[in-house]
Each structure stands twice: as structure tokens, then as C-alpha cells.
Amino acid sequence: MFTGIVTAIGTIEQREEHGDLRLRIACPFDPEKIAIGASIACSGVCLTVVERGGQAGDAWFAVDISGETLSRTARDTWAEGAAINLEPSLKVGDELGGHIVSGHVDAVGTIVRRAQEDHSIRLAIEAPQDLAPFIASKGSIAVDGVSLTVNEVEDLPGGAVRFGVNLIPHTAEVTTLGALAEGDQVNLEIDTVARYLKRLESLRG
Known part of the structure; x- marks a missing residue:
């Protein structure tokens, strides 16, 4: 983990x-x-x-x-x-500074917009339809292994989803995300809790 x-x-x-x-x-x-x-x-x-x-x-x-x-x-x-x-990997007693991540990529996303906002960078990422139920505003997602908070979510015609994340200067400097450009692909992993909630919902149905 x-x-x-x-x-x-x-x-x-x-x-x-x-x-x-x-x-x-x-x-x-x-x-x-x-x-x-x-x-x-x-x-x-x-x-x-x-x-x-x-x-x-x-x-x-x-x-x-x-x-x-x-x-x-x-x-x-x-x-x-x-x-x-x-x-x-996480060791027992380590600080849990981000969110629980398993290291199993769920899908590949694409950077569709990059914009500078003051000192931060705002990225819009498009993800496939399978991930749409698991991405929520103020929820967590891992982008190329980096724990980020989802700012907003837009469901697109056809079922795909577009979501926004914000990179503070520190994150942009100490990870590879600061070098991302429009058209680049990224590895996405959804939040583990969201995965189990979706499973419970499907069983109730």
C-alpha cells in the first residue's frame, strides 16, 4: 500500500x-x-x-x-x-499524508487543459466512462502516483468524465506533474473507498 x-x-x-x-x-x-x-x-x-x-x-x-x-x-x-x-511502500506507523493507494492503475487519462492560476497550475483531465462513477468533487484520486483532490467534475456526452485538479507550487516542483502538457497521458487510480462503495451499491441493486 x-x-x-x-x-x-x-x-x-x-x-x-x-x-x-x-x-x-x-x-x-x-x-x-x-x-x-x-x-x-x-x-x-x-x-x-x-x-x-x-x-x-x-x-x-x-x-x-x-x-x-x-x-x-x-x-x-x-x-x-x-x-x-x-x-x-507504506510501513506500519508511517504518516498517512495522502490517501490509501494500492498502486494498481485503473485507467489512462489525458490532459485536455493546463492553465496557470496565480502560482498554481490547474489541470483538466479526461477519463474513460468506467471511471465516471468513482470520481467526485472533493474526493481523492491518484494521478501518476500523486494523491490529489478533485476540484470539479463534468460528465461528458458519451459517458466519459472530465475533472479538474490543482497543483500547488510544491507539488509541481517535487513531482513530474509540473511538466505535464495538454495531450499527455497519465496513470489514474481511483479512491479505494469509492471502489468499495460502488460495489456495495451494486449489490443492493
């Missing part, structure tokens, strides 16, 4: 294809504190560490990504040289 509070930005420095895709990701962590088999959320995707090395502040770790994961995540997430948001 994760909180959607990004602790570092990593860079994909190497890709190897041998059935699954293996990535080597540079990061500012201490490799001695990265356990083989540990889970790290990479731009919202829970991945397992299979190798690690380097030194404190200049480390790297490797992960394997299946074809299923590639097919369900944003197209540019895994490009060589891409910056990705990193969050190690």
Missing part, C-alpha cells in the same frame, strides 16, 4: 526487452535500504525490485514490467530517459 505522497523523482536510464520489459531506474535513495522484493510505486504502478546498486544519493534499482502492465498504463511512462514519481 502507498499514500500517494511522492518521495523522489527517478529517471529510467536503461530498458531491456527479454519477454517482459526490464527497467533500470536511477534514484536518490540509499541502496542499502532498498530490499530485493520490495515494492516501489513508479508513477502510480506498484513494481517489485529485482536488483539494486549504486550508493546513497546516487542509487539505482531494476524492475520487470509485464505486457499486461504496459497495455494498461500511459504510453510514455516507460520511455528511456523518462522521469517517474517514486514512492516506497
